[in-house]
Amino acid sequence: KNQVEQSPQSLIILEGKNCTLQCNYTVSPFSNLRWYKQDTGRGPVSLTIMTFSENTKSNGRYTATLDADTKQSSLHITASQLSDSASYICVVSAGSGGSYIPTFGRGTSLIVHP
Amino acid sequence: EPEVTQTPSHQVTQMGQEVILRCVPISNHLYFYWYRQILGQKVEFLVSFYNNEISEKSEIFDDQFSVERPDGSNFTLKIRSTKLEDSAMYFCASSPRDRGYEQYFGPGTRLTVT
Numbered sequence A: 001k002n003q004v005e006q007s008p009q010s011l012i013i014l015e016g017k018n019c020t021l022q023c024n025y026t027v028s029p030f031s032n033l034r035w036y037k038q039d040t041g042r043g044p045v046s047l048t049i050m051t052f053s054e055n056t057k058s059n060g061r062y063t064a065t066l067d068a069d070t071k072q073s074s075l076h077i078t079a080s081q082l083s084d085s086a087s088y089i090c091v092v093s094a095g096s097g098g099s100y101i102p103t104f105g106r107g108t109s110l111i112v113h114p
Numbered sequence B: 001e002p003e004v005t006q007t008p009s010h011q012v013t014q015m016g017q018e019v020i021l022r023c024v025p026i027s028n029h030l031y032f033y034w035y036r037q038i039l040g041q042k043v044e045f046l047v048s049f050y051n052n053e054i055s056e057k058s059e060i061f062d063d064q065f066s067v068e069r070p071d072g073s074n075f076t077l078k079i080r081s082t083k084l085e086d087s088a089m090y091f092c093a094s095s096p097r098d099r100g101y102e103q104y105f106g107p108g109t110r111l112t113v114t
Helices: none
Strands: A003-007 A010-014 A019-026 A030-038 A045-051 A056-059 A062-067 A072-077 A086-094 A101-104 A108-113 B005-007 B010-013 B019-024 B031-037 B043-050 B053-057 B065-068 B075-079 B088-095 B109-113
Touching: A003 A086, A003 A101, A010 A019, A019 A030, A019 A086, A019 A108, A030 A062, A030 A072, A045 A056, A045 A062, A045 A072, A072 A086, A101 B043, B005 B088, B010 B019, B019 B031, B019 B088, B019 B109, B043 B065, B043 B075, B075 B088
Parallel strands: A010 A108, B010 B109
Antiparallel strands: A003 A019, A019 A072, A030 A045, A030 A086, A056 A062, A062 A072, A086 A101, A086 A108, B005 B019, B019 B075, B031 B043, B031 B088, B043 B053, B065 B075, B088 B109
C-alpha cells in the first residue's frame, strides 16, 4: 500500500531560524514528489515539484531534496518568517502517462514565533 | 493570476440530502480532480477527470459520488445521499495538459452534514 510519512508532526521555531521537514514514502511506481503549504482552512499551494531525476529544487526560501534510492525527501526553510506558519504537506504520486494518483502525508504543522 | 474557484464556500445539509459542489478550473487546464479533507486528517484523493470521463478514482469514491463537466467551465461533484461522515473540506484542483502533476487547488468547500 502506498504510504507517505512525515516528521515531525509539529514544529515550533523562532522567526529568522531555519528548519527542515522530513518525508519518507513507499509509493510505486514513483512519478513525482511535491511539497505543498496549506494555511488553515485554505487549499494547498504548491511549493516544489520533483521527478525521479531531480534531487534538489528551490523556490525562494524553500529548498526540497529528494533521494529516490532511500525514498526520502526534505523541505528546508531558510530564515523563517511569521507567514511561514502553516501545514506543510508532502505528496507523492504514482503513475505515468498523464494519470497521477497522489498519496498525501499528514503534514507537519509549523509555527513560527516572533 | 488565474485560479481555481469553488462555490459555495460552506454548505450545510441534512443527512440523506443530495449536494452538488461546484468548481471552475483554470480555463486552459484539461485535468480535473476532487479531494476531501476530514477535519484534522490528511487530504484524500477522490477522483480525476480527463476528456469528459473519469480517469482514476479512489475506493472512497463509491456509487454515492459522481462528477460532471456540464459545460465548458464548470466541474461538479455530486453526493447523492449525504452521510454524517461526508462532513469534510472538499477541494477541487486542475492541471494543464502537459504538466498533469502540477495541480492547482481551489479554496475548498466546507460541507457540514447534520
